[in-house]
Amino acid sequence: MNKSASVVIVGGGIVGTAIAYYLTQKGMKDVVVLEKSYISSGATGRCAGGIRQQWSESSNVRLAMRSVRHFENFKKDLGADIEYIQGGYLLLAFDDEEEALFGKNVAMQRGEGLDVSILRKHEIQYRFPYILLDDVKLASFCPTDGHANPHLANFAYARAARENGARIYTRTRALGIDVTNGRIAGVETDRGHIQTGVVVNASGGFSHEVGHMAGVDIPTESFRHQIMVTEPVEHILDPMIISFSRNFYIRQTFSGNIMMGQGDEDDKPSFNHDPSWRFLTEMARKMPQLFPFLKNIRVLRHWAGLYNMSPDAQPIIDKAEKVSDYYCAVGFSGHGFMLAPAVGEGLADWIIHGEPQEVDLSNLGLDRFTGEVVRERNVV
Numbered sequence: 001m002n003k004s005a006s007v008v009i010v011g012g013g014i015v016g017t018a019i020a021y022y023l024t025q026k027g028m029k030d031v032v033v034l035e036k037s038y039i040s041s042g043a044t045g046r047c048a049g050g051i052r053q054q055w056s057e058s059s060n061v062r063l064a065m066r067s068v069r070h071f072e073n074f075k076k077d078l079g080a081d082i083e084y085i086q087g088g089y090l091l092l093a094f095d096d097e098e099e100a101l102f103g104k105n106v107a108m109q110r111g112e113g114l115d116v117s118i119l120r121k122h123e124i125q126y127r128f129p130y131i132l133l134d135d136v137k138l139a140s141f142c143p144t145d146g147h148a149n150p151h152l153a154n155f156a157y158a159r160a161a162r163e164n165g166a167r168i169y170t171r172t173r174a175l176g177i178d179v180t181n182g183r184i185a186g187v188e189t190d191r192g193h194i195q196t197g198v199v200v201n202a203s204g205g206f207s208h209e210v211g212h213m214a215g216v217d218i219p220t221e222s223f224r225h226q227i228m229v230t231e232p233v234e235h236i237l238d239p240m241i242i243s244f245s246r247n248f249y250i251r252q253t254f255s256g257n258i259m260m261g262q263g264d265e266d267d268k269p270s271f272n273h274d275p276s277w278r279f280l281t282e283m284a285r286k287m288p289q290l291f292p293f294l295k296n297i298r299v300l301r302h303w304a305g306l307y308n309m310s311p312d313a314q315p316i317i318d319k320a321e322k323v324s325d326y327y328c329a330v331g332f333s334g335h336g337f338m339l340a341p342a343v344g345e346g347l348a349d350w351i352i353h354g355e356p357q358e359v360d361l362s363n364l365g366l367d368r369f370t371g372e373v374v375r376e377r378n379v380v
């Protein structure tokens with residue numbers, strides 16, 4: 001194992017490997033990634049792979065739009081097919097409050113340059129006849145949203161970073177971060193010590209703990225989220241469909257499986273990865289009411305992963321104040337897969353050039369939680 005590195009990234013999920021890819025692509029040498037398990041073992045490999053630009057906070061819209069440009073060029077840039085499909089994202093509104101919120105959000109998103117529109121009930125019926133719309137008021141739809149296979153994307157970033165010279169150590173856990181006089185001196189791992197002056201915390205659900213290793217207080221907590229897939233069926237769903245008030249999302253994979261999930265509303269912060277019967281029974285009851293085609297489809301698999309939540313449900317991308325050259329890219333609050341390309345690009349520039357350059361990370365700092373917290377609303 002390397003005895004020293006220019007940068008040590010803790011976490012080999014989509015975020016850590018995207019940062020490693022962009023750092024090495026931009027010419028940085030001696031980049032090391034530590035992954036305590038295997039690539040894609042964390043939230044990334046457990047996520048739905050949704051890629052959406054329809055957010056209630058403009059900083060998320062901008063980051064997601066920039067990421068979409070990277071996803072559109074992924075095959076060309078990284079030479080990997082990640083089953084990326086731009087079938088759109090349909091957001092369903094069920095009550096007056098959501099109707100008003102969608103109107104406001106769509107106006108803001110269009111102001112950011114996003115191709116997004118409100119669909120009235122008859123338009124939804126015409127375009128997506130497989131949804132039972134009894135309780136639906138309206139929807140918003142963005143045709144350039146979509147989804148991809150998160151494993152393939154994570155593997156592709158890891159492979160490309162390795163080809164560029166990064167060293168990725170799997171089964172290697174960061175145990176501690178040495179800080180001397182406010183500067184990073186190295187990282188202690190269960191396979192030895194690595195001398196370095198720069199650390200990036202990209203440890204997903206463990207961000208608070210990896211912050212603690214350097215004495216940096218990161219206000220994140222992890223919550224279990226569950227998801228399931230059915231047996232493969234004929235192609236039916238182009239878009240990914242989501243509802244915030246009904247707490248679900250659904251999409252069809254490349255190979256035909258229907259994938260769906262919901263948040264565990266009353267779960268406490270934890271590292272619990274156990275799938276629950278309650279999730280299965282709630283989903284089995286709820287989903288066919290809106291999507292009757294699900295009635296006779298068998299469930300194949302069901303699993304859980306961690307949402308790393310920040311107080312305002314937006315990521316925390318920052319450089320710590322008290323410990324120099326300690327960066328974090330954490331707290332993605334259920335949308336880190338889709339934001340990883342832009343965050344990887346911006347953070348790599350920040351480390352190399354001292355600022356994020358073209359990617360706007362200005363509203364995502366650690367110091368934003370002192371006053372009133374404005375929460376991202378479009379989260380399941």
Ligand SMILES: Cc1cc2nc3c(=O)[nH]c(=O)nc-3n(C[C@H](O)[C@H](O)[C@H](O)COP(=O)(O)OP(=O)(O)OC[C@H]3O[C@@H](n4cnc5c(N)ncnc54)[C@H](O)[C@@H]3O)c2cc1C
Nearest residue numbers: 011013015036042043044047048050174204305336337338
């Ligand atoms: C059920 C579910 C559905 C989701 N759906 C979506 C979606 O549709 N779209 C979307 O954009 N996002 C979605 N997300 C969120 C998304 O998965 C995450 O935001 C994203 O994967 C975060 O990536 P990451 O690299 O930060 O974290 P991870 O993928 O969790 O990677 C962090 C890695 O750090 C490693 N690690 C932790 N501590 C240490 C240590 N001390 N030493 C070494 N390694 C360490 C872990 O093993 C892990 O592999 C979903 C999440 C879940 C759980």
